Amino acid sequence: MTYEVILYYNFNPIEDVEQFTKAHKKFCKELGLKGRIYISSEGINGTAGGTKEQIDAYKEYLWSLKGFENTEFKQDQCDYIPFAKLICKVREEIVSLHKDGVDPKDGGRHLQPEEWRAVMESGEDYVMIDVRNNYESKVGHFKGAILPDLENFYDFPQWLEEASIPKDKKVLMYCTGGIRCEKFSVLMKDQGWDDVNQLHGGILNYAKKEGGEHFEGKCFVFDDRLTVPVNPKDLEPIAVCEISGQPADTYLNCANMECNKLFVVCEKAAIKMEGCCSEECMKSEYKRPFDPENAFRPFRKWYNYFNDDFKQRDLQHSAADQS
Ligand SMILES: [Zn+2]
Structure with missing residues (x-):
């Protein structure tokens, strides 16, 4: 059975956020949709999975809402639904830059995947910034991009202050689906960079349209798949297993569960370590069962191992909790 996975956002002001979210959640619940949807006065940012019928119905629903008629979806197939549950909630920002008054209308020039590729192949002078977190760019990125060593998107403004990128340089920026560039491009233009360009639809759109040319490794995604292939011609892992030192990108x-650290590990080491990042973690009483037959599958349902007490806790490094 094949399921559909969607990723989308739309910066369209929402007046009554609470009411909008309540109705949205009700619709998704009744539909049986799983995923994570954040809503703020800025608009909506979501990723969800379900059968083709469920996803079609959801898209129709969102397109039927005033101001959301033009919402674009990045869509992919998966042989399971890579979300354990539905989260649909109000957030301060739909993507957290921790800066007020950032309006994507003042952002950079959107480059379609073919334009992006053309610039990369033109020999033109530019600086390319990967606007994602370190654990994302580690397993895959465009060749030649600057990869800021940051754990959160809201650390980027500070990084920019120290990065000393010449203001007359042509800037190219990209992220997974395009939403982070919508904000970061505004910030760069605000601070004096003129020629700011962003990859429309992000890596996932580029993979679809241009076959991932000039991208190496895989694309990190915020669902239970964790990574997806981008360039079928270049599937060599670019990261290394944190246990064995062997090439790996899983x-x-x-x-x-008390540690929950997100780490790159090869299958052999995952089995040897019973899914743990260290020998110390292997001794923990909070260790969930490990199924060596499906070394990379247990995390799919790791939420299920948590008791209610544990769920209340703020989990660091949890891919499922990041945005
Ligand atoms: Zn650990």
């Missing part, structure tokens, strides 16, 4: 959340 992620696991440490099986010690």
